Amino acid sequence: MRLEGKVALVTGSSQGIGQGIVVRLAQEGADVVINYRSHPEGAEETLAKVQAAGGRCYMAGCAKSQGYTVKADLGDVNQVRQLVAESIEHFGKLDILVNNAGIEKHAPFWEVTEADYDAVMNVNLKGVFFATQTFVQHLITTKRPGKIINISSVHEELPFPNFTAYCASKGGMKMLTRNLAVELGSLGITINNVAPGAIETPINTKLLNDPQKLGALLHNIPLGRLGQPQDVASVVAFLASSDADYITGSTFFVDGGLLWNYQEQ
Template identity: 85%
Template structure:
């Protein structure tokens, strides 16, 4: 997959799946915008990895001489923005375009969850989850599409959804609502944006080994029960998600839109609530 000459924005990319997506897109040659909300150190770490990879690839196979062969030279840029604020979402898109001159790919990765029985969910927690996971996605996508229309170019939108766009998840009702909404938004926009040459798809991870799951990883009983629900017998890795995102962002996926692709080791079809 070749993304040279493309510019991609990945929201929530200071760690975990988002960071892995940034690195995979950079490996394919894309310039990348790294978005963070409250952890600039994570964003800087991601940026440093992009720069280190680019330098390494330019050195390998060319003897350090980029005049003898085309060199990968992916560039990165970090931008702080809270995806729960429409104003900051629009500023994020505008600053990304201002820095690189354009955007070709939007990866809506930022997301949060709040644990509580349905009857105890507060309005504040509901709003926090829906604002980031659905409202932020809606208006980031809108600003991105407006840019593509203004510049008369096609583009790619990849949403990081979840198996819980289909699979019930007790005590996470707001999260499931947000991902179910993302599923319908993707289907609707596939129809509405198709004539513009803009594709949109969901990548829906299952249980992925990331920092957010540290507590689970340290609980052998709960981890064992979860692994028993996964036919492939292991947790997913961030790069399992990132590789599919890179494919959907590339020209290889030009005829794919409105679909959800599950990256879950078979969990969705084998899950039983403990």
């Protein structure tokens, strides 16, 4: 129970990697805040899994550990700030912020619309920036250390044709993390990235149902399989714990070796 007594907010935690992270942090003893934008059923499923795992899950606006989730669009700065504020108001504090929410848009570079570019950047980078800022302001006010873990991607390093805005957002996240590691270090606040490769989540349903594309991808992964949400969650749990107190400004790739073996088909 490395996180007993800690409170964690995980953005975009109604499914996939975010859901896996919430469950793992609860298993480690943390109280968790579940955030969703448009998938309340998934948030309730996450809550049920937390309760089944023996963790306690308190939601913003809920006096008891049941039935409430926090709806917030991470592309809207006002909603981002309100999400953090409501979490703090309910618990009295936050110790851990996991910036997990993210989106991608597929299109050749010359066809990317301004609306799609803005949507990706607003959630993947702008939302992360201001969620982190609001969290850090809370830690400064309460004079406490804290942990920030960003869910980045192998594409903070690896080119991904037809996803240029997504890659740019993750590259920006890498530099944000490095810069804040220096700026926040004296405050006792650490910040790190976890960069997943190909993870078996709902966003990859189309890929999973295409044997040819799946086979080509698996050929690029030295470990020969897709990752699972718990593969990412275990690294997040480590970084959120005191075991990682001397680690900041780093990226941890969870990709089965994909980054160093990738060939575009």
